[in-house]
Amino acid sequence: ETGVTQTPRHLVMGMTNKKSLKCEQHLGHNAMYWYKQSAKKPLELMFVYNFKEQTENNSVPSRFSPECPNSSHLFLHLHTLQPEDSALYLCASRPGRAGGLSSYNEQFFGPGTRLTVL
Amino acid sequence: AQKITQTQPGMFVQEKEAVTLDCTYDTSDQSYGLFWYKQPSSGEMIFLIYQGSYDEQNATEGRYSLNFQKARKSANLVISASQLGDSAMYFCAMNSGYSTLTFGKGTMLLVSP
Helix, strand or coil: CCCEEEECCEEEECCCCEEEEEEEECCCCCEEEEEEECCCCCCEEEEEEECCEEEEECCCCCCEEEEEEECCEEEEEEECCCHHHCEEEEEEEECCCCCCCCHHHCCEECCCEEEEEC | CCEEECCCCEEEEECCCCEEECCEEECCCCCEEEEEEEECCCCCCEEEEEEECCCCCCCEECCEEEEEECCCCEEEEEECCCCHHHCEEEEEEEEECCCCCEECCCEEEEEEC
């Protein structure tokens, strides 16, 4: 059973809507990630948070706005999205600081939110 | 920069047979880690196995083993005795230093009865 949950699991929104994706982890991890997975593309890292501080923004458009109020919760606020933003959005967490070379660098993923932008 | 290449978009295997999923990588770092993840249709990414670049022995986890050939920069996943539940997308990934994971495009594995 995954310790990372994501809500909603499915979301359909118009280009003028504002919505938020939520990620919650109950594993005591300190690093959290947002990924975007589009069809036929590698997983794309969007944002990284270490101990609630954003440490990486992978050139993500400003219509995606992350928020990490505490080590257990991560949000992705969405506004004025485009149809090409339709994808599976995955959240992940990891013990300790992001990175480092060991099997403890294993990231635990949530089930994802399937987003469709009309 | 790191790069992961998975050249097999799809693979078919019969139940109980072994299958090898290919992964090659490119990095200029001497120290790095290699990962394999499984993604069933439900969407969740499930960690399978890890190999450190300085590990002398190939990693094994149950029916999964990683065929690590450092000189060839390959890290193939071997699944022995395939099961129907193994049908899924499989992703190879790597990181080095404090970089985050870089993923390949994935291989879809279908296991038939």
